Amino acid sequence: MTDPACALRITGLSHRFGSVSALSDVSLTVPRGSFTALLGVNGAGKTTLFSLVTRLYSNVSGSIEVAGHDLRRQPAQAMARLGAVFQSRALDADLTVAQNLAYHAALHGISRRRSRDRIAQVLAQVDLESRANDRVSALSGGQQRRAEIARALVHRPDLLLLDEATVGLDVKSRAEVLALTRRLIAAEGVSALWATHILDEIQPDDDLVILHRGRVLRAGKAAAIAGPAGLTQTFLALTGAAA
Known part of the structure; x- marks a missing residue:
């Protein structure tokens, strides 16, 4: 199953909560160095x-x-290559930005000496170097998101998972977080799986997976999936007008 061209490969994945099927036979790939959008309405199964x-x-x-x-057979190695930003805030608001990142670095076995340099690096990448010693609670929503992305980058992952990373942000902050993610892919060579329900966060050249009611409906380049009807109309036709 190993494919060096893939940062993430999921094959035949299903999951249930009791009698409720959350995911059904989901297969998808995230190519290395790509921005892959996982598009679905709330409840589609993205967070699961x-x-x-x-x-x-x-x-x-x-x-x-x-x-x-393989996540089941080599969990430590797999998790070491992964960075994640979830919908809910993961930083300790009472600690400084640098303290939050140092704690994350320690969890990944990075020495205090090495982590200082790495923290300075990633904070510069997300334009937060001047806020390193500020408490997280003093940051704006967009700055907190950027700090969470920095935290996810500390251990140099191959893959970033971003689950509705712009939720709750204003238009300007949303655009900044999205642009930052795309810059990191270009500059760092990381890959990103970007879960969203917002169609205008997706560009024609992006890899796209449409997930609905726990099933993959389409996968490929966004422009090819959208076709002449456009992404909005195609998405509504696939998922139903009620979506």
């Missing part, structure tokens, strides 16, 4: 998928491979 990839839930069917490492 992310929870399985990050091992918040255990997958009992199908397979998940992160940067060539």
Whole structure:
């Protein structure tokens, strides 16, 4: 199953909560160095998928491979190649930005000496170097999101998972977080799986996976999926007008 061209490969993944099917036979890939959008309305199964990839839930069917490492057989190696930003805030608001990142670095076995240099690096990448010693609670919503992305980058992952990373942000902050993610892909060579329900966050050249009611309806380049009707009309036709 190992494919060096893939940062993430999911094959035949299903998950249930009791009698409710959250995911059904989901397969998708995230090519290395790509921005892949996972598009779906609320309740489509995006967060469940992310929870399985990050091992918040255990997958009992199908397979998940992160940067060539099978998540079930090589969990430590797979998780070391992964950085995640969830909908809910993950930073300790009472600690400084640098303290939050240092704690994350320690969890990944990075020494204090090495982490200082790495924290300075990633904060510069997200334009927060001047806020390193500020408490997280003093940051704006957009700055907190950028700090969370910096935290996810500290251990140099191959893959970033961003689950509705712009939720709750104003238009300007949303655009800044999205642009930052795209710059990191270009500059750092990381890959990103960007879960969203906002169609205008997707560009024609992006890889796109449409997830609806736990099933993958389409996968490919956004422009090819959109076709002459455009992405909005195609998405509504696939998922139903009520979406």
